Amino acid sequence: MLRYIFKRILMMIPVMIGVTLITFSMMYFSPGEPADYILGELATEEDKALFNEQNGLDKPFLVRFVNYVVDAVQGDFGISYSTRQPVIKEILSCFPTTMKLSLYAELFAIVLGVTLGVVSAVRQYSFIDNFTRIIAMIGVSLPSFWEGLMLIILFSVILGWLPPSGLTSWKHWILPAFTLSTWGLAACMRMTRSSMLEAIREDYVRTARAKGQTQFVVIMKHAFRNAVLPIITVAGTDFAKLLGGAAVIETVFSINGIGKLIVDGINTKNAPLVQGGILFVAVAMSLINLLIDVIYAFVDPRIRSQYSSGKRIKRKSSKKATVS
Amino acid sequence: MLSTKQDASLSQDTISIGGHGQTKEIIGRFLRNRAAVFGMVVVLFLLFCAIFPQALTQYDPIEQNLRDRFAAPSAEHFFGTDEYGRDIFSRVIYGCRTSMEIGLISVAISCIIGVVIGAIAGFYGGITDNLFMRFIDVLMAIPNTLLGISIVAALGNSIPNLIIALSIGSIAGYARVVRVSVLSTKGTEYVEAAYATGASDFRIIFKYILPNCLAPIIVQATMSVATTIMAATGLSFLGLGVPAPTPEWGAMASSSRAYIRDYWWLVTFPGLAIMTTAFSFNLFGDGLRDALDPKLKS
Amino acid sequence: MSQNILEIKDLFVQYSAGKDTVRAVNGINLTLEEGESLGLVGETGAGKTTTALSIMRLIPNPPGKITGGEILYRGENLMEKSEAEMRKIRGHEISMIFQDPMTALNPMLSVGDQIAEVIRLHEKISRADAMRKACAMMEVVGIEGGRAGEYPHQFSGGMKQRIVIAIALACNPSLLIADEPTTALDVTIQAQVLELIEQLKRKFNTSLLLITHDLGVVAEVCSKVAIIYAGEIVEYGTLKHIYENPSHPYTIGLFGSIPNLNETVHRLSPIPGLMPDPTKLPDGCAFEERCSQACEACGKGVMPYVEIEPGHMVRCIKFAGKEC
Numbered sequence: 001m002l003r004y005i006f007k008r009i010l011m012m013i014p015v016m017i018g019v020t021l022i023t024f025s026m027m028y029f030s031p032g033e034p035a036d037y038i039l040g041e042l043a044t045e046e047d048k049a050l051f052n053e054q055n056g057l058d059k060p061f062l063v064r065f066v067n068y069v070v071d072a073v074q075g076d077f078g079i080s081y082s083t084r085q086p087v088i089k090e091i092l093s094c095f096p097t098t099m100k101l102s103l104y105a106e107l108f109a110i111v112l113g114v115t116l117g118v119v120s121a122v123r124q125y126s127f128i129d130n131f132t133r134i135i136a137m138i139g140v141s142l143p144s145f146w147e148g149l150m151l152i153i154l155f156s157v158i159l160g161w162l163p164p165s166g167l168t169s170w171k172h173w174i175l176p177a178f179t180l181s182t183w184g185l186a187a188c189m190r191m192t193r194s195s196m197l198e199a200i201r202e203d204y205v206r207t208a209r210a211k212g213q214t215q216f217v218v219i220m221k222h223a224f225r226n227a228v229l230p231i232i233t234v235a236g237t238d239f240a241k242l243l244g245g246a247a248v249i250e251t252v253f254s255i256n257g258i259g260k261l262i263v264d265g266i267n268t269k270n271a272p273l274v275q276g277g278i279l280f281v282a283v284a285m286s287l288i289n290l291l292i293d294v295i296y297a298f299v300d301p302r303i304r305s306q307y308s309s310g311k312r313i314k315r316k317s318s319k320k321a322t323v324s
Numbered sequence: 325m326l327s328t329k330q331d332a333s334l335s336q337d338t339i340s341i342g343g344h345g346q347t348k349e350i351i352g353r354f355l356r357n358r359a360a361v362f363g364m365v366v367v368l369f370l371l372f373c374a375i376f377p378q379a380l381t382q383y384d385p386i387e388q389n390l391r392d393r394f395a396a397p398s399a400e401h402f403f404g405t406d407e408y409g410r411d412i413f414s415r416v417i418y419g420c421r422t423s424m425e426i427g428l429i430s431v432a433i434s435c436i437i438g439v440v441i442g443a444i445a446g447f448y449g450g451i452t453d454n455l456f457m458r459f460i461d462v463l464m465a466i467p468n469t470l471l472g473i474s475i476v477a478a479l480g481n482s483i484p485n486l487i488i489a490l491s492i493g494s495i496a497g498y499a500r501v502v503r504v505s506v507l508s509t510k511g512t513e514y515v516e517a518a519y520a521t522g523a524s525d526f527r528i529i530f531k532y533i534l535p536n537c538l539a540p541i542i543v544q545a546t547m548s549v550a551t552t553i554m555a556a557t558g559l560s561f562l563g564l565g566v567p568a569p570t571p572e573w574g575a576m577a578s579s580s581r582a583y584i585r586d587y588w589w590l591v592t593f594p595g596l597a598i599m600t601t602a603f604s605f606n607l608f609g610d611g612l613r614d615a616l617d618p619k620l621k622s
Numbered sequence: 623m624s625q626n627i628l629e630i631k632d633l634f635v636q637y638s639a640g641k642d643t644v645r646a647v648n649g650i651n652l653t654l655e656e657g658e659s660l661g662l663v664g665e666t667g668a669g670k671t672t673t674a675l676s677i678m679r680l681i682p683n684p685p686g687k688i689t690g691g692e693i694l695y696r697g698e699n700l701m702e703k704s705e706a707e708m709r710k711i712r713g714h715e716i717s718m719i720f721q722d723p724m725t726a727l728n729p730m731l732s733v734g735d736q737i738a739e740v741i742r743l744h745e746k747i748s749r750a751d752a753m754r755k756a757c758a759m760m761e762v763v764g765i766e767g768g769r770a771g772e773y774p775h776q777f778s779g780g781m782k783q784r785i786v787i788a789i790a791l792a793c794n795p796s797l798l799i800a801d802e803p804t805t806a807l808d809v810t811i812q813a814q815v816l817e818l819i820e821q822l823k824r825k826f827n828t829s830l831l832l833i834t835h836d837l838g839v840v841a842e843v844c845s846k847v848a849i850i851y852a853g854e855i856v857e858y859g860t861l862k863h864i865y866e867n868p869s870h871p872y873t874i875g876l877f878g879s880i881p882n883l884n885e886t887v888h889r890l891s892p893i894p895g896l897m898p899d900p901t902k903l904p905d906g907c908a909f910e911e912r913c914s915q916a917c918e919a920c921g922k923g924v925m926p927y928v929e930i931e932p933g934h935m936v937r938c939i940k941f942a943g944k945e946c
Contacts, residue, residue: 018462026478137610141602143554145561146577146595153584153591201682203725209680210720211740211789212712215705225730244467248558252581262470263562266477274474282465301773302729 001297001307005290012286017069019282020275024065027271034269038081055079072279078272080265087276091258095280097167098250098257102242104177109184110235117192117231121200122219132189139186144245148179148252165254176253180246184238191234195227202226229300236292240285353615360611366604373417374424383411385418385571394587404589406580412589415571416597422572423601426487427553433491435545438498443529445499446506457503460496468493472555476564486565490552497544505537539616546609550602557598573598625696627797627829628654628677633691635672635681635853642901646672648853649691651927654797654846659823659830661840661861663876664850667897670833671721673850674799677831678718679708695797714744717790719819721802723782727774733785734760734770737792744793759788763818780811787818794826801833816842837880841865849873852897852908855927859934869936871913907939915940 034057035048043051052058055078056067071078077087116136120129155175156164163172199205200223208222247259254260258277265273297303354360373380383401389409397404403412445456463471475489509515510533518532557574559565566572568579573594580590635647647669654660664670675681677693679700693700695716700708720726728736737756742749757767763784765777774782783803790798800819804812820843823830832843840847840861847864849857849872857870868874875893895912898904906921907913913920919939926942929935 014458015461015465018458019465022462022466023474026474030478031480137606138599138603141550141554141599141606143557143561143574143577143595143598143602145558145574146591146598149577149581149584149591150595153588157585203720203722204728206680207720207726207736207786207789208728208739210678210712210718212709212714212743213739214709222728222731226728241467245469247469247473248561251562259469263473266473267563274477278466278470278474281467281470285467286465300730301732302775305773305776 001294004307005294008290008293012283012290015286016279016283020069020072020279021065023275023278024068025061027269027274028061028064030269032269034081034271036269038269055081068275072276077276077279080273081270082268082273087272090261090273091276091280094256094258094261095284097255098243098246098259101173101177101180101249101255101257102239102246104173105181105242106184106235106239108177109181109188109238113185113188114192114231117189118196118219118224120189120193121196124197129193133193136186136189139182140190142182144179144182145248145252147182148175148249151175151179152252167253167255172253176249176255179252180242180249184235184242187234187238188231192227192231195230196223199223199227225299229296232292232295232299236288236295240288243284243288244281350615354611357611357614359607360614363604363607363609363611366600367608370420370424370601370604373420375421377414377417377421380417381411381414383414385410385415386569394583394590396587397589403593404587406576406590407583412576412593415576416573416593418571419573419576419594419597420601422483422566422570423553423556423598426483426490426556426566427549427601430487430490430552430556431494431545431549433487434494434548435498435541437491438495439502439534439541441495442499442502443506443534446503447510447525447529447533453503456499460499463492463496468555469558472559473562473564476559481565481567483566483570486556486559489559489565490555493555494548494552497548498541501540501544502534502537505540506533509533509536539613543609543613543616546605546612550605550609553605554598554602625656626653626694627656627658627696628652628831629692629694630673630677631692631694633673633676633693634689635669635676635686636689637686639685639901644900645903646686646853646900647676648903650850650853650855652848652855652858654829654831656796657827657829658846659832659844660846660848661844662831662833662848662850663835663837663840665835665897667900668850669853670835670850671801672853674718674801674831674833677799678712678716679703680712680718710744713740713790713795714793715795716797716799717793717795719783719786719790719798719800719803722806723779723786724806726786727782729774732771732773733777737770737785737788740789740792756788756792759792760785762791762822763788780807780815783807783811783815784818787815787822791822791826791828794828796829797831798823798828799831799833802835803832804839805834805836812839819843837876849876852900852903854908854937855935856909856937857935859931863931863934867931867934869930869934869941870909870938871915871940872909875912 033048034055035043035051039047039051049058056064059067068078075088077091079085080087080090083090116132120132123129152164152175155162162175163169164175166172167176196219200219202223204226205218205222208218213222244259246257247263249255250257250260251263258281262274262277262281264270265277297307377385387410389405392401392405392409393407395401395405395409401411401413403416406412406415441456441460445453471493472486472489475492476485479485479488506529515528515532518528523531556565557572557577560572560574561578563575563578566575568575576594577591580587580594583590630650630652633647633650634645637644637646650669650673652660652662652673662670662673672681672686675686676688677695677700679688681688688701691701695711700711703711727733731739734753734756737759738749738752741747741752741755741759745752747755753770757770760770761767765781765784765788769776774785777785783806787803798819803819804815807815816839819830819832822828830843832840834840844861846860847858848855849864849870851872857864857868857873864873868877872893875891878891879893893912898908898911904910904921906923907916907925910916910920917939925937925939927935927937928941930941
């Protein structure tokens with residue numbers, strides 16, 4: 001198991017170099033000089049040249065890229081142009097907020113989504129099933145920024161119950177976390193429903209009934225245990241997606257998370273910040289995917305024995321769930 | 325191994341579509357699904373709005389009318405007017421064209437590139453496969469939103485650039501579905517038989533292998549029109565993508581943020597339009613999946 | 623005279639599939655005496671498994687429904703039992719062995735847990751005692767008790783079927799229903815499993831309802847035989863009756879489709895045609911279309927169920943004194 005995890009982390013390295021190359025070249029080729037943005041319109045050509053030299057911006061592309069990678073491996077992602085702070089410090093100050101927000105959203109999505117999904121599957125075609133299915137369908141069709149704005153109108157403007165922006169008290173978390181959770185909630189519910197429906201029809205569920213087991217235990221112990229794997233995948237990929245997708249929600253609710261940091265960085269040509277931020281999120285996503293695989297092994301004895309018997313595991317580094 | 329598991333299940337679920345009777349059966353199954361037909365009708369209506377917006381509204385979506393700012397919804401302006409006095413109904417209708425254009429074109433691009441990459445990687449295997457799939461891994465390691473944001477930032481704000489940005493992000497999905505399908509059909513007897521008759525690689529891929537993974541591709545393409553349109557409006561909302569004053573739903577919602585305290589209609593209607601579009605494409609796609617592959621029907 | 627442990631009277635079961643109604647079981651009558659073995663023989667789709675599931679009251683509903691008849695277990699009508707009462711009977715009084723051992727066991731639970739589950743449901747003993755009993759039960763079916771902590775995927779098909787048998791017999795039921803217990807197994811393993819069932823049946827004095835399409839299996843294990851066709855019993859009698867004096871044209875046809883080593887036969891004589899579509903059962907005899915001796919009278923009305931010798935029943939118009 002440990003060997004597998006180690007191998008997977010090793011395999012992340014080339015992928016991360018690829019990610020760095022892509023973000024690096026995008027920032028490199030994007031129009032506009034950082035110096036213009038940072039130094040302002042009044043700066044002279046000499047000032048700009050000095051700035052470029054100080055930041056190594058006068059060197060050719062490849063040299064800059066290699067320098068960046070070498071520094072990045074040592075944990076140095078450069079200096080943010082706007083605040084003159086190390087990028088890594090800025091990222092680390094923003095990341096916990098995004099992480100916490102995503103975590104709350106994901107927890108809510110899993111708890112409610114799985115519950116509704118199970119109920120929906122057990123009572124297939126009932127009123128509650130049809131109702132939750134429609135809600136879930138609307139849930140995956142809701143643009144999150146709009147949902148956020150509408151919730152602000154309702155709960156902040158009209159009812160005045162919850163604050164519309166910022167993150168100073170627990171009340172502030174409710175709207176953004178709920179908005180962020182919507183997509184995952186719907187996805188979780190749909191996946192739970194469909195995989196539960198499949199599991200309920202399995203022979204071993206009939207075996208459990210034939211033992212004289214109660215309906216509740218049959219559903220939870222036998223059917224759900226087997227339906228849980230695809231649900232973990234959906235929840236995991238959704239969580240990884242939240243970290244990246246938080247940008248929009250953070251903008252709507254004016255939250256200083258890593259998504260907003262990156263978006264602001266793009267708007268101000270703050271290349272080191274953007275590169276560092278995206279790389280950081282990509283690493284976080286890959287680690288979450290790895291974590292999902294490890295959880296898989298703990299849940300499913302078939303996969304667990306694959307590791308222990310030392311059989312070669314098919315190589316794959318990243319995955320995407322298919323929600324159906 | 326998580327993905328291999330899914331990939332395997334995907335490949336099992338692929339079925340070939342073709343043959344006259346089967347097509348008829350699929351259409352019949354689809355038409356019996358009321359929600360799916362509803363989705364299709366709405367999609368057709370939205371296409372109509374996109375092609376003939378002038379048939380539905382007499383107002384110019386761009387012309388400003390500063391005397392009529394912030395008019396509430398009324399018989400004259402169904403959805404009211406915005407901060408420049410433009411008719412919101414008209415902008416929503418014209419915005420449909422923008423969104424459909426972005427959604428359909430970028431899905432077409434990513435679908436074609438993804439299918440080609442997946443087919444080549446799966447068919448030739450070895451180093452080719454490895455190279456392509458590492459590329460796909462890199463694409464998948466970057467969250468789509470961030471990838472889109474940075475591509476648009478690099479290329480500049482315009483609809484074509486937005487389309488490129490969104491296409492690149494979703495290539496990976498198609499490539500993986502197709503690759504797995506190809507891998508699973510490559511060894512089957514009828515492909516061997518095609519080899520025996522001396523068919524070229526090209527012919528084998530397009531005539532024998534790809535038709536087998538048509539069903540999941542069609543379903544994924546339909547569903548991703550919804551996600552792509554949502555992603556596009558999201559980018560526009562962040563101020564990246566469609567330049568003003570082109571009517572675009574995300575940009576409309578974004579520019580109305582400052583006024584949500586007093587004028588709810590500015591943000592409500594563009595959002596409803598996005599939701600309706602995504603919802604109907606999702607219903608349509610769901611129905612297609614059930615019709616194309618009754619095994620998956622729950 | 624020994625008592626009837628099971629009596630099925632006029633059982634009707636239907637499945638609704640969209641607009642169509644599948645008439646799976648149409649008025650079955652069966653009796654099984656204490657300690658006896660009855661073989662229920664018929665081809666795929668004849669209603670064998672449906673009959674078995676009806677006894678356990680495990681017909682999936684929807685789409686299935688028992689629409690008529692009684693099932694008496696030790697004189698008590700199972701149709702009138704509450705779900706809670708049925709749960710006490712399942713696995714305790716009546717047990718079932720399923721057709722496919724590959725899917726009948728829950729892949730996420732250790733086999734010991736799965737055996738212990740049924741024990742703990744019906745006997746008030748501690749978890750540890752139940753586990754000890756489960757291990758003992760595994761020894762009884764010929765598997766090392768030490769393997770109780772292993773998972774189904776670590777066992778072969780024949781071993782899995784042994785575990786299914788262990789689950790079925792763990793609480794020493796009075797009636798065992800074995801639904802094609804050997805069909806999914808290799809021929810060599812089939813013999814072992816059959817022998818095990820027979821031996822345990824004798825050891826625990828269990829009555830057995832053996833469902834199969836294999837007349838060879840029946841000859842080895844059963845004392846009475848019922849031939850089922852399109853949801854009806856077409857012939858019923860002792861092993862001797864059926865094998866030495868098969869009377870219904872369908873039974874005769876069944877014997878004609880088996881190769882016989884003692885005679886030189888150049889060609890097997892399979893029964894022509896297929897079983898009628900259970901959504902559109904014909905009026906009159908269901909076998910008429912495939913019957914070589916059919917006449918006009920076969921196409922109308924209910925076929926008479928005639929006792930042609932003591933205890934040997936045949937559902938055919940030929941024996942009702944009518945001329946064809």
